[in-house]
Amino acid sequence: xxxxxxxxxxxxxxxxxxxxxxxxxxxxxxxxxxxxxxxxxxxxxxxxxxxxxxxxxxxxxxxxxxxxxxxxxxxxxxxxxxxxxxxxxxxxxxxxxxxxxxxxxxxxxxxxxxxxxxxxxxxxxxxxxxxxxxxxxxxxxxxxxxxxxxxxxxxxxxxxxxxxxxxxxxxxxxxxxxxxxxxxxxxxxxxxxxxxxxxxxxxxxxxxxxxxxxxxxxxxxxxxxxxxxx
Amino acid sequence: xxxxxxxxxxxxxxxxxxxxxxxxxxxxxxxxxxxxxxxxxxxxxxxxxxxxxxxxxxxxxxxxxxxxxxxxxxxxxxxxxxxxxxxxxxxxxxxxxxxxxxxxxxxxxxxxxxxxxxxxxxxxxxxxxxxxxxxxxxxxxxxxxxxxxxxxxxxxxxxxxxxxxxxxxxxxxxxxxxxxxxxxxxxxxxxxxxxxxxxxxxxxxxxxxxxxxxxxxxxxxxxxxxxxxx
DNA sequence: CGAATAGTGTCTTTAAGACACTATTCG
DNA sequence: CGAATAGTGTCTTAAAGACACTATTCG
Numbered sequence: 367x368x369x370x371x372x373x374x375x376x377x378x379x380x381x382x383x384x385x386x387x388x389x390x391x392x393x394x395x396x397x398x399x400x401x402x403x404x405x406x407x408x409x410x411x412x413x414x415x416x417x418x419x420x421x422x423x424x425x426x427x428x429x430x431x432x433x434x435x436x437x438x439x440x441x442x443x444x445x446x447x448x449x450x451x452x453x454x455x456x457x458x459x460x461x462x463x464x465x466x467x468x469x470x471x472x473x474x475x476x477x478x479x480x481x482x483x484x485x486x487x488x489x490x491x492x493x494x495x496x497x498x499x500x501x502x503x504x505x506x507x508x509x510x511x512x513x514x515x516x517x518x519x520x521x522x523x524x525x526x527x528x529x530x531x532x533x534x535x536x537x538x539x540x541x542x543x544x545x546x547x548x549x550x551x552x553x554x555x556x557x558x559x560x561x562x563x564x565x566x567x568x569x570x571x572x573x574x575x576x577x578x579x580x581x582x583x584x585x586x587x588x589x590x591x592x593x594x595x596x
Numbered sequence: 597x598x599x600x601x602x603x604x605x606x607x608x609x610x611x612x613x614x615x616x617x618x619x620x621x622x623x624x625x626x627x628x629x630x631x632x633x634x635x636x637x638x639x640x641x642x643x644x645x646x647x648x649x650x651x652x653x654x655x656x657x658x659x660x661x662x663x664x665x666x667x668x669x670x671x672x673x674x675x676x677x678x679x680x681x682x683x684x685x686x687x688x689x690x691x692x693x694x695x696x697x698x699x700x701x702x703x704x705x706x707x708x709x710x711x712x713x714x715x716x717x718x719x720x721x722x723x724x725x726x727x728x729x730x731x732x733x734x735x736x737x738x739x740x741x742x743x744x745x746x747x748x749x750x751x752x753x754x755x756x757x758x759x760x761x762x763x764x765x766x767x768x769x770x771x772x773x774x775x776x777x778x779x780x781x782x783x784x785x786x787x788x789x790x791x792x793x794x795x796x797x798x799x800x801x802x803x804x805x806x807x808x809x810x811x812x813x814x815x816x817x818x819x820x821x822x823x824x825x826x
Numbered sequence: 827c828g829a830a831t832a833g834t835g836t837c838t839t840t841a842a843g844a845c846a847c848t849a850t851t852c853g
Numbered sequence: 854c855g856a857a858t859a860g861t862g863t864c865t866t867a868a869a870g871a872c873a874c875t876a877t878t879c880g
Contacts, residue, residue, distance in 0.1 A: 803858025
């Protein structure tokens, strides 16, 4: 049976990523300054088109684009959601599949022509910047998802180096949630989750030496049955 | 600046919906029997291509396709996730954006040529059926999402008529979760959520008359801070 | 020693689970 | 009345919050 692929015009389809980290006590999102139209000169999310010959899935596209445009390989990556419409891109009806990612604080750089600059941008200064398309809204959605997940999972560990102290984890969680949590509650979760193991050595921290922890080999992110209270 | 839309071949992009209801004490999913290739004769999820001239967003596409193919207008609709790959559709690399929907138990019918038949199919019999593409996997993901949300929200009400009793709601939740819950816990949630209002009349139910409830005008789905236990 | 941070002990609070009890309807 | 289902009262339990207490390090 004949199938006419041109029966409908396909929408413009792209993959973008919202990559967060916590740095200097603030939640930062990775943005690139666009060197090409549309939105030349604006800040935008790193992303681009699927390479249908080589990308197995859109997950691969998201990772590939992050690496190409910013040299970052995320520690955590999941689909956020698709954003679509005819008014979000001047080129016509478009769909962007957005990924939500986390990484250890690190330096970033760009090596390709379509990107002028790459920066970690504090989510608090976003309102005052010139942001491409609907990327501002998208980042807000991603931030909400991160906050929600931080209430019932250990997802914030992916913003830390592979070894970290409870004090660092507490501080990252508090930055994400924008409110304090109980150290004791965090310790109880660390024990209950069985996701972590303590290292041999301890580390200086201004007072008593702190135990270092790392995520156990192959441990999955566990979800708790209750949220931290809001 | 020139932008070359053909720099990359766009993937094939479709929108599909997993529409559930609870009927005769079982979770059912709405499937259509495909009258056209690919997968002619198989059961598949209702969906299709975006009409980029007329659909404002992919949400509209999902609703439109459901209505065209099955005559159903869902009470609840949200994005599930996109599924992508070069091996899921014989026509090449494809992306399907999948929606997850709920509706009151109702009759369904088809009025278009590309659909031979429309049926509510018990999720328990899916393994033994011939299902198009990766739709079996997709339905499993959607079912997990439904089960997860039923643990911390009142989402199962959208499988009931606009007026319902606590007994009916309890039974729908138990069907979705595949385990019993405490009636008392459910009543506490109904009161705490402030999503519902009692109707004037009560209704027969084999014993004492039962209070009818309905979702308050404009009430949003509330999320509880704890799950029902597993 | 005192300041600072790490880590423990334990009481309170919240919301779910368990389950017995009362209430209402119908045959 | 008895069976069936609706709805309440209340004790127990699980896990978070609050917060005081001890432990260790450094200057």
